[in-house]
Amino acid sequence: MKDYALLSLQELAERIGTGKVTVEAVAHAAIERITELEPEIRAWQHFDPAQVLRQARRLDTMPANGVLHGLPVGVKDLMDTADMPTTYGSPIYVDHHPEVDAACVGATRHAGALLVGKTVTTEFATFHAGPTRNPRAALPHTPGGSSSGSAAAVACGMVPVAFGTQTAGSIVRPAAFCGVVGYKPTYGTLPLAGIKSLAISLDTVGVLTRSVTDAAFFIGALAQLPLSSALATNDVKGLKVGIVRTPHWDRAGASTRAAMTLAAQLLETSGAVLRDVELPSPCNALSEAQITIMAYEAAAAFAPERASQSDGFSKSFANLMEEGSRIGGERYVEAQALAATARAKLVQVFESVDLLLAPSTEGEAPAGLSATGDPIFNRMWTLLGNPCVHVPLGNGSQGLPIGVTLVGPRWGDDRVLTAAARLERGYAGTS
Secondary structure (H helix, E strand, O other), X not given: OOOHHHOOHHHHHHHHHOOOOOHHHHHHHHHHHHHHHHHHHOOEEEOOHHHHHHHHHHHHOOOOOOOOOOOEEEEEOOEOOOOOOOOOOOHHHOOOOOOOOOHHHHHHHHOXXXXXXXXXXXXXXXXXXXXXXXXXXXXXXXXXXXXXXXXXXXXXXXXXXEEEEEXXXXXXXXXXXHOOEEEEOOOOOOOOOOEOOOOOOOOEEEEEEOOHHHHHHHHHHHHOOOHHHHOOOOOOOOOEEEEOOOOOHHHOOHHHHHHHHHHHHHHHHOOOEEEEOOOOHHHHHHHHHHHHHHHHHHHHHOHHHHHHOHHHOOHHHHHHHHHHHOOOHHHHHHHHHHHXXXXXXXXXXXXXXXXXXXXXXXXXXXXXXXOOOOOOOOHHHHHHOOOEEEEEEXXXXXOOEEEEEEEOOOOOHHHHHHHHHHHHHHHHOOO
């Protein structure tokens, strides 16, 4: 089944379900691809070919009752797995073997998926980089963080889909740097149980895929939402799209600005109605509020490790703990209150537009592997809890991937996915 990486998830599921291909054949193809590329890319924290084949053979003996039956999935190493070690990207947990799956992993397993392994995450999903390199670059460039292994594994065809999580920009940014689709659903769409929490009011489970259709299919299956059916027509005629450059537009490089212009043109050609939108003034300080909330909640979440195992922290994570411990409760409450006010104001914005077009990153993936890039264009949307879809739009001036983010109203995931699929299709028609 050498061509499985070229099929959509639904097409692959149909072939497996009708017996045109076995799960074992798909597993062998994944193993072959990973074995070939992993020494260079280093996307996997845990990968055991024998374990993958045992799963595949067991699935081949079962009726294809689950909607994800036989589909190869990468699991971010922030998520507990009962049959694989879970390190959370930290030496503190190098020998950690959870007894039960994270809720989203368990649901994926119950739906019949083939869990290929654990993808590399940065330390506790923060900014201390892992070993993964960007597969789109000839020389070492960051794949982004913290869903670095997931983005890289999908980008080079090791798996068609992999879990990500986002607390600041950890789905959208690696998707942008690696040239894949990144879908951060509305906050709370998928459960956080069994995932090592960094900041409980920000952490969001999402996915990295090769296409918007695959992202909608995968999350729709797990959340029991009809996201795929919303994409049936890709019709955006008359859709009102607000172009939001955000308060950080001065940080956008030439490639990001060009991607925004291209996305606007493609959406307008498809029938959407575009206009510039100025975000309400409370949104101007949301990035700072997100930083405050993340640090405060992280310091509380990791108080046990800080008390007894802080020698296992990287310098950057230790600094985050120190920063969070200095933030008082009143300052935290003020940041959360600002976020609540901004959410209410943004509801009013979505009364005049259907969705927003915004930058994903400052530009292309930075050179080197010591840093993961700045989530400056992602923080506010994570704090607000709105659904976001990163859509790749080719390469920037340095020859590396670039794209844009479409943002929808909370629980308007079907709307933003439909527009993202249409934008993806429009770009494909020009390339």
